[in-house]
Structure formats: C-alpha cells, structure tokens
Amino acid sequence: MTPKIVFDNVSRRFDLKGSSFLALDRFSLDVGDGEFVTVVGPSGCGKSTALNIAAGLLEASDGRVTVDGRPVSGPGPERGMIFQQYALFPWLTVRDNVEFGLRIRGEPAARRREIAERFIDLVGLSQFADALPKTLSGGMKQRCAIARAYAVDPVILLMDEPFGALDALTRVQLQDQLLETWSRERRTVMFITHDVDEAVYLANRVVVMAARPGRLQEVIEVDLPYPRTEQIRLSPEFAAIRNRVWHAVYHQPPAAQAAR
C-alpha cells in the first residue's frame, strides 16, 4: 500500500502559563491509501493533537505531516473531519448542512442538490433531509455530519471520537453503518477513540498511544476480514486481538522508561 498520510517525527508543545508541556513527542506513522486506522490511548496521549495536526487545525512544533507527499499547511476539503460534538450548523437543515462545503466550492444549485441527496441517502437520512438538527437524535446528527464530510469528496476522513457521546447501543449501530459506508465509498480513515472494542472492530490497524509525553506505543494489526459482523465481534480471534490492545492501553510502561 502506498502511504497516503505520513506523520514524520511530529512533535507538538503547548505553552501553559510560562511552562510548556509536550503533547506529542516524535510521532511517526504511515497510513496506507484506503486503510482504516484507529488510534486509541488514555487521555493526554496526544491522539487528538495528532489528528488536528493532520487536519491542519494545529501546527506541528517539529516534524511534519504529508498527504500524498505534500506537506499539510492548513485545513482543506480533501481532508474531511468529523467531530465528537457533531458541529452541525443548527440554523441549517440536514440538506443545507450537507451542501455547505459544496456551496463554498461554488457548485451550481442542481449539482449541490444531487450530491447532497446521494450522501443523505447513503447515511439513511432521506426522510429527514429538511429537518433542523435540533429535531435529530445524537446518532442521526453524527450521520448527518458524516454525510457533510463525504459530500465534498475528501480523500481522507479524520474522525475525532465521533461516537464518544453516544449510548452503547447507538454506537454499535453507527460502527456498522460507518463500515458499510466506507466499503461503498472507500476513503483513508484515521479514527480516534478511547474504546478498545471500537478500535479493534473498525480497523485494519490499531495504533496504541501512551501519555506524558504523548507518543506512539504500539501498532497492532487486526487480521480479521471485512465485512465485520456480529459473528466476528464475538469470535475468539477478535477477543485475542482485543486483549492485546487492552494490555497495550492499560498496562503501559511509565513514561520514564520510554525512550526519550
């Protein structure tokens, strides 16, 4: 696989009242084209920092991120992002939210509508195309946000704990829907989560990170076939990988022992 996203020794420092702290320490990772990578780790491990740097919303203090060989220097529609808080525009209907990026790009109205229709349908919100976000449940809001990200045809989807605010049942449903969407509209996905099960269920590879300073701990291959099903979720193979990831997340060596 050709690497789509390359994190090359990326570090990020934050200054807090005179003292500075290292949120991300020399993070390196290659994400292949069309790959689904999940990133899991305790809070403070820099997983969101790494994602925001790839999105261009944060600058790296050191090192760089390249997408298709070009260094990232700001946000761009080729890198779609999905936020935990949905970040829908509450004054716009589902359809207008999905059309937002297309309108910025200057697409004519007929074309906007056609594209929006397609992605609203893909996430199963056709019935609610003219509804305002306040009338939607959390899961439906996030599906709308996914449609909005897809509509501008990004090559990469960056997802920052997108299902973190949802109840367990809705979360499982959305995981299945996301994988189905992804299998139909294949994109490179980098997905942040704090849920070990979710990380294993979705991914080709799970990236485990450690905190203080935020750094790469271990990359674990998930050698399970797609489409992922309930059967796979309950299989001993899944459990074995889940256990490995669990140990990597919850039994991390203290920061002092980590290579500095």
Place this chain on the structure above:
Amino acid sequence: MNSVAEKPRAASSAGRPAAFDYGSLALNIAGVIAGIAIWWALTASGAVGLPRPPDVLTRFIELAGNGQLLRDTAASLARVLAGFLLGVLLAIPVGFAMGWYKVARALVEPYLQFFRMIPPLAIIPLAIVTMGIEETPKIFVIFLASFLASVVATYQGVISVDRTMINAARVLGAGDFTIFRRVVVPASTPFILVGVRIGLGSAWATVVAAELIAAQSGLGYRMQQAQLYYDLPTIFVSLFAIGILGLAMDRALQAIERRLTIWQERI
C-alpha cells in the same frame, strides 16, 4: 445503510407552536380587571389623591378626539425609532468588529466600558448645551442608550461562537469571510436580538426623560405640562400610552426573534 429504529428526538413537536394557552390568558385578563377594580375602589372614596378610572377614560377620549394624543405619540415614537435604529445599526457592525478583531476590541473597549457606566440621562445637560434644544440632543441620547445596550450583546454573541463549528467550516474549505458570513453572523443572531430588545427598552426609558427636560411635544412633554396644571388624568393617559407602546414594540421584536431563531434548541 441498514434502517435502524432510531427515532428523531422531537420531530413531533418541532416547528409546530404549542397549543395556545387560554387558561393563562384568562388569568391575565382577570388580573387586569382586578387591578382596575382595586384602583377604582381606592380612588372612588377620594382617600387617595389620584384620578378615578372614568376620569382617565374621559380624558383619553378627549385627547384622542382632538388629535393631541396622536401628535404626542407620533413625536415620541419618531424620536425613539430614529435614535433606536441609528443605535442598533451602528452597534451591530461595531460589535462584530470587536468580536472578530482583537485590535478593534482593544481600541473600543475602554470607551465602551466607561460610557456604559454613565446613565444616558446624565448626558442630557451636555447634549442640550452643545446641540441645542431641537430634536438632535434627544435623538442623540436615545441613540447612545440603545447603542450601548446592543453593542455589548453583539460582541458577546461573536466571541461565544462555538470553536468547533468554526473548525468544521474551515475543514469544509471556508475562508475567513465565508466563516464570518455563514457561521458567525447566524450563530450570533440570538445574542444580537436580545441586545436589540434591551436597546429598545433603554430607548423608551430615555425618550420620556429627554422630553421632560426640553421639548415642545411628545408624551413626556405632555406629562410635564400636565404636572404644572395638576392635571392628573392627562398624566395617566400619557403613562398608559408609553407602557402600551413599549409593550407592543417589545412583543413585535419577540415575534421576530422567535421567527429568526427557530433553529435554537430550547430548554
């Protein structure tokens, strides 16, 4: 996508106004009638030196009939609207500039905080000396009152726009101007409308005081004249006119506010 039994949260109640609350309205009316009854009872005996409801009604019919009430109301209303519209029209761009540009905020904020502490009425003597006793000083004072009330609300609205929403627009390809026009402006509309309503309240409060000091027309002037002749019914008619007009304008703004912010989640 497989279909899921996920229900929209409030689809049934969304966009449809709640059934009109006739019970509350009946109580409102009962309260008003009771108030008038108590007023009548207290004044009928002559124990309180206030006019009785029929006296006020007679004066109202008289003043409405000879056109004086209409002229006074028109004069006050014209001052309120002129000052209020100027104030709000200036407050919105200034509030946006302050919220959006740090430089603008730092330049304007000391003046704003300072003038906010001075009651607009305290400016009246200065305004009369420098601007004369015509319309200008009155409109200026009303303008100042509504400007100060609205500008702070607009500024608050701009700085409290959710960062994540701005980031969402940026990753969809929006530049600064697009973010301003398509995210910051709609997101701060509810704040601005609250400011506009407060501004209207200040404008009414100020117009009457301005007319008490120097005017040849208006509801405040009429009260001032009536005071000289111990003409209490006229004072009452003017007070009612001010209250009812203020209430009507506030209700109209409230209706506009509801229409423009229908997308807001209400608790």
